[in-house]
Amino acid sequence: MKHIAKMTGVLLAAMLLLSGCTIENIAYAATINGQQVPLAEYKYIFESSKSMVSQKISTDGNVDWETATYEGKNAKEAVHDEAMEQLVQLYVGAQKAEEAGIKPDNQSNQYVNNVRNQLVQSAGGEDKYKAYLKEIGTTDEAVKSVYEKSYLMNMLFNKYTQENPEYQPDDETLKTYFFEHYVKAKHILFSTVDDNRQPLDEATAAQKEQSAKDTLAELQGGADFDTLMNERCEDPGLASNPNGYVFGKNMMDPPFEAAAYALEPGAVSDIVKGAYGYHILKRVELTDADYETFKAEQIQQNVTGAMHVENALLSEKFDKVLKDAAAAMTVERNEKELSKLEFKTSSSK
Numbered sequence: 001m002k003h004i005a006k007m008t009g010v011l012l013a014a015m016l017l018l019s020g021c022t023i024e025n026i027a028y029a030a031t032i033n034g035q036q037v038p039l040a041e042y043k044y045i046f047e048s049s050k051s052m053v054s055q056k057i058s059t060d061g062n063v064d065w066e067t068a069t070y071e072g073k074n075a076k077e078a079v080h081d082e083a084m085e086q087l088v089q090l091y092v093g094a095q096k097a098e099e100a101g102i103k104p105d106n107q108s109n110q111y112v113n114n115v116r117n118q119l120v121q122s123a124g125g126e127d128k129y130k131a132y133l134k135e136i137g138t139t140d141e142a143v144k145s146v147y148e149k150s151y152l153m154n155m156l157f158n159k160y161t162q163e164n165p166e167y168q169p170d171d172e173t174l175k176t177y178f179f180e181h182y183v184k185a186k187h188i189l190f191s192t193v194d195d196n197r198q199p200l201d202e203a204t205a206a207q208k209e210q211s212a213k214d215t216l217a218e219l220q221g222g223a224d225f226d227t228l229m230n231e232r233c234e235d236p237g238l239a240s241n242p243n244g245y246v247f248g249k250n251m252m253d254p255p256f257e258a259a260a261y262a263l264e265p266g267a268v269s270d271i272v273k274g275a276y277g278y279h280i281l282k283r284v285e286l287t288d289a290d291y292e293t294f295k296a297e298q299i300q301q302n303v304t305g306a307m308h309v310e311n312a313l314l315s316e317k318f319d320k321v322l323k324d325a326a327a328a329m330t331v332e333r334n335e336k337e338l339s340k341l342e343f344k345t346s347s348s349k
């Protein structure tokens with residue numbers, strides 16, 4: 001289930017970013033078609049959105065929220081917009097699920113309990129989990145409510161894809177979607193983490209940055225990309241991906257992904273600082289063989305959070321259903337209370 005995987009992954013990541021905010025316990029964050037939405041639910045989603053935006057615009061988790069921008073807007077505003085969009089989607093999905101006869105049951109309860117157990121484990125135990133919820137001003141009940149709505153929305157997604165013929169794309173449609181939405185890129189990585197993905201010391205990291213600068217200068221001077229890649233790339237995955245990585249949105253380290261999508265086929269990037277080190281990318285033209293290989297590998301691996309082509313296309317169609325339904329609803333944000341949620345200049349880890 002793409003939506004569950006995506007939301008679970010983002011919200012699990014948020015557990016690792018304690019904000020340190022002191023927030024009053026306000027009753028509601030917004031009204032959706034006259035229904036008041038508990039602020040406790042919004043606060044939990046707000047933390048996940050803050051984590052997501054932080055990862056997109058910073059490689060070390062440190063963000064100056066007063067000056068940072070994201071997708072053309074102030075980063076703080078972007079966080080609230082992302083959080084509210086996700087919250088509205090949850091409520092719209094749950095409402096449409098109820099209209100379709102999908103209601104909470106033993107399976108939804110089991111799912112919510114399983115996710116809660118994952119959150120507790122990620123937090124380092126029950127006490128730390130509860131401390132985190134208290135830290136951000138939410139409750140265990142609010143968290144459960146969020147994931148129950150997520151479950152109902154994904155049951156609705158399954159119902160739509162199974163019962164609507166237009167949700168069953170043929171291979172030609174899938175291939176067209178692939179070439180329009182996916183990219184392929186090679187890279188030369190100068191790693192700034194060890195085998196356990198722990199940061200190297202500052203002196204070594206500085207040497208890696210200089211090596212990246214020297215390599216970029218050679219490339220700009222006419223050196224062959226593949227030759228330098230095979231000589232210098234420190235990516236352990238190079239051996240199994242000698243012709244580059246094929247991927248869609250939200251499948252790679254955000255800075256790496258953004259750089260790849262910004263390039264035209266055949267173009268080489270400047271130095272890109274990512275979570276694992278310094279990259280120099282070259283975008284590669286996709287082929288029919290890439291499509292067949294990628295589709296087969298994604299289905300075989302069934303990696304959580306990785307979207308194979310069909311699931312990505314179906315999810316896009318379903319997202320439009322929810323967005324159209326949301327557009328017909330009256331949503332009023334409680335700006336007075338939302339403005340009280342704080343942003344720290346540096347994220348605590």
